[in-house]
Amino acid sequence: MAYVPTIRGRRLARELRQAREGLGLTGEQVAQRLGWGQAKISRIETAKMRVTVGEVMELCEAYEIAGARRDELITLAREARKQGWWHSYLSVLKSGFGDYLEFESEADQYRSHDIHLIPGLFQTETYARAVFRTSAVLTTPEEIDRAVEARLARQARLTSSEHPLRVSQIIEEGALRRVIGSSRTMHEQLHHLIELGQLPNVELQIAPYRSTNHLALDGPFTLLHFAEYPDVLYVEHFMGCQYYERPEETAHASVVLERLRRSALDPSDSIALIHQVIEEMPDDPEGHPRDDGFRV
Secondary structure, three states, X not given: OOOOOOHXXXXXXXXXXXXXXXXXXXXXXXXXXXXXXXXXXXXXXXXXXXXXXXXXXHHHXXXXXXXXXXXHHXXXXXXXXXXXXXXXXXXXXXXXXXXXXXXXXHOOEEEEEEXXXXXXXXXXXXXXXXHHOOOOOOOOHHHHHHHHHHHHHHHHHHOOOOOOOEEEEEEEHHHHHOOOOOXXXXXXXXXXXXXXXXXXOEEEXXXXXXXXXXXXXXXXXXXXXXXXXXXXXXXXXXXXXXXXXXXXXXXXXXXXXXXXXXXXXXXXXXXXXXXXHHHHOOOOOOOOOOOOOOOX
């Protein structure tokens, strides 16, 4: 499996490069001083390899870094190698989504737009189970259960008292009206959406059918903001996930999200529309199967 650096790993790489450049040293000079290959310095500074604590200590000595600054870099090296809670769920996650969860766990702010479904960060257990039941990859009840567990675990940061994720979510009206599972599932899901929309760290907006803003109809995307690292743009598609970090790419996504935010209903009107959809949604017809669990 190719190495994908965490946000802490990327920050460590950037700071080691800046420390070298601050001393006016070339990568070749550092490599010679430490008895390493020049390619190793390049791979460390571009976050293309894992860096051990011992290697960071050697680099700190070469760059004359001591005290609290040295301790900070060593801590970054240790934390960059830690496995997050999601690693035990990788077998049931979409290809590349574990990397996204790594980024999201470090992010301060999440801004997103979704078209077809209630986003995973807002899904109830029953709704998530109904979504996963249509998966061509998850084929057993046990796999469905694990995928649902992962989705619910991810939501913990919405209500965390220590490091709550600041969320700005735009959802197309069609996602509210598309029945996933059953009407009962949708009633529960929409009420849950209202509750989350009232959290102080969550801004929830609905883009109504009448909106003329069609900037992002190609698919959902999420822009993650970090305190000490450049933004990361995440785009999900049928075959997997893609990430974009170039400033022009993330800046464009930010502009699109702002335009979508301005054209969507404000949070209070969005909640009112969700209530309206709940009232208009018909009950399940008699005999309609319920989504209380996985059925083969």
